[in-house]
Amino acid sequence: MDSTYYEQIEDYLNGEMSHEEKAHFEAALSADKELAGTFSVYRTIETEMRGTAKYKMQEKDLRNTLLALNKRYFENEPQPTTKIIPLYSGKIFKTIFAIAATILLLLVTCFYFFKPHNTTQLLADTYFKENLLHINQTISDPEDTLEFGIAGDKLKQKNTIQDSLETGITAYNNQEYPNALMYFQSVYKNHPEYREAKKYTGLVFLASKEYDKALQVFDELAKENVPGNSGLFLKALTYLQRNQKGDKKRAKLLLQQVVKNRTENNKEAEDLLKKL
Structure with missing residues (x-):
């Protein structure tokens, strides 16, 4: 390369x-x-x-806290000269136990508060950025043949539609989502046979974090009985990214349905289910 x-x-x-x-x-x-x-x-x-x-600052604060505890309880403690105090002495044992408990509590707190809480959302966000943030400039033609006699007009119209889709895709890839949305919605409104335009409309909403609108689009898409329909999978992904109460459960049910029916993206659905 x-x-x-x-x-x-x-x-x-x-x-x-x-x-x-x-x-x-x-x-x-x-x-x-x-x-x-x-x-x-x-x-x-x-x-x-x-x-x-974004978690580096919290880790630094925790490290400073642990160092302060170490200095407070160990470094500033007077060192014995001749008298040796047994480790099992009641007072010393209680002090060490209290320090250990404090440090353990801090470590548990660190693990709970400083780790990414929204692992479900992070998983979906990573999938989106790796697979859906960029749309390839390959557009399928819903018509396999053209009628004789009006082929020229149809070809001209088809080229205009595909030009609009390609312009929308370029805007989407440049993260110019309002422009992309305008092209995709216009194509689907006037030519609903171009179902990719509807899918791309939902992706714009998903990329813009307008989850309710994305869910509505993908729900409508999922109800269409056409080959290669990824509506259910994208609806599940939207639930995972929104990550509100009950969304994870809804997403898992949809992903299980995708796997069971072996619809579009069933392999990806199976992989996501293993990680949830």
Whole structure:
């Protein structure tokens, strides 16, 4: 793989590319599987680093507290010269026990408060960033054939629709969600046979953390009896990201349904269930 791609990946993730550079790089992502795999690894590392960085300050505070306890109870304690006090002396034993209990309590508190609480939400967020934050510029055609005699008009209309979808996808990949939403909703409203536009509409809401709107879109999508329907899986993912009371249970039920019926994303659903 071209060594310059590593620099381009960093520039892309850091938002340091121009609009033209982004478009060129995203086209390379779609065409080069090796580059796409490397990009996924880089993005995962960046996600994990952001997820752990916010806990560094709390860990530093805990470390300072433990050092203060050590100085208070051990370093400043007068050292015996000739008299040796047995370890099992009642007073000394109680003091050591109290210190140990305090340190243990601090460690337990650290584990409980400083670890990421929303592991469910973090799991869903990581999946979204690795698999759905970027949409490939490959659009399926809902029509397999064109009618003879009006093929030219249909082809022209089809190209216009696909241009709109591609423009929306580019906006989505650039995290310009309001623009992307405008294109996707317009396409689906006027041409509902392009169901991908509806799916992309839901992804915009999910990326924007408008979970209720995303749930409504994915629920409607799940009710459509068409091949490759990922509505149920995306609805479950939205519940996991929203992470309100009862959402985890709802998500698990949907994921189990996806696995049982072997619908779209059943492998991913099975993997998520193992981690919940």
